[in-house]
Amino acid sequence: MGDRILTTPEGLPAPRQATWHRLRAPRHPRIWFEILLIAVSYGVYSLIRNAVPEQKAQALRNADWIWRAEHSLGLAFEKTVNHAADSVGWLIVSMNYYYATLHFVVTIGVLVWLYRRHPGRYAAVRMVLFLTTAVALLGYYLYPLAPPRLMESENFIDTVLVHQTWGSMASGDLKHVSNQYAAMPSMHIGWSLWCGLAIFLLAKAPWARLLGLLYPAATLVVIVATANHFWLDAVGGVVCLGFGTALVCAWYGALPHRLPRYAHGGAPGTRRGGAAGAGSGSGSGASAGAAAVGSGPAGAGTGTGPGGGVPAPAAEPALASEHPGDPAAPVATPVS
Secondary structure: OOOOOOEOOOOOEHHHHHHHHHHHOOOOOOHHHHHHHHHHHHHHHHHHHHHOOOOHHHHHHHHHHHHHHHHHHOOOOHHHHHHHHHOOHHHHHHHHHHHHHHHHHHHHHHHHHHHHHOHHHHHHHHHHHHHHHHHHHHHHHHOOEOOHHHOOOOOOOOHHHHHOOOOOOOOHHHHHHOOOOEOOOOHHHHHHHHHHHHHHHHOOOHHHHHHHHHHHHHHHHHHHHOOOOOHHHHHHHHHHHHHHHHHHHHHHOOOHHHOOOOOOOOOOOOOOOOOOOOOOOOOHHHHHHHHHOOOOOOOOOEEEEOOEEEEOOOOOOOOOOOOOOOOOOOOOOOOO
16 A cells, blocks of 8 residues: 555645644744845935936826826826925925935834834835835836936926935935935835834734825825826836735735744743743742742642642733734743
């Protein structure tokens, strides 16, 4: 008789099914790997984005088409917003610096927060960001688009040039090292919406959740006011984020914020390879035993009295889920 192979309900051999589940299971991230991955990924992203041929004529034609399409929808408001914001000096200067800095500062800050506070969900949420950006690179290559400030036939104001503010890779002296015709989709919107949703879905404080909603909304105003994007570029950023989220959901089988907060023994107060909350030789178990009779073995959590064995009270879970009803939240193993 031949060897029988144990199969799972999915039809895969058991060892292969176990490997498949292991690959898809959330893991506690490693800081050195994450720093290296983010640095290399952003370097590759910048290299590819700026290596896309600057098809000026086609990019300007596409910009004219976008502008006409918005007029046909009755939503060509970019020029009005651009001129209104430029008339208030302190406001437009603030927007210029917002555009140049918060795109990176807030995104890195959210990544650090996720790494520290939600390590079980970190890899999935980070992968959404990476896939969103990868799809955007395809858009830059297939659909070169000039931003409104470079349209020769319109009277948009390049606010960075006019006010001589620092930081934009798309204007001034730095424009020669950045692709000027990669406006569709807008990653200022893709990344800010990623940040905002992560904060809104995972933060506890109401004020933080409110800021999560306001951040992408403010970014939309800024990219339009500075004439760096059409509002339809923002729609493109939302589509890219939706695509990245769908792929991650298909891989993990759940929305990223529905995954367990901690993974593979990464919860505070637990030990790798040991029961969470278990007492040591001079720890809580000994104290529990002593409370019962005073002669129990250290660490066992039980005592021996005149009436026989008296179990110590069960240990409290080391961690409670921040989302009530979350079946994936880790709990400590009670002391037996």
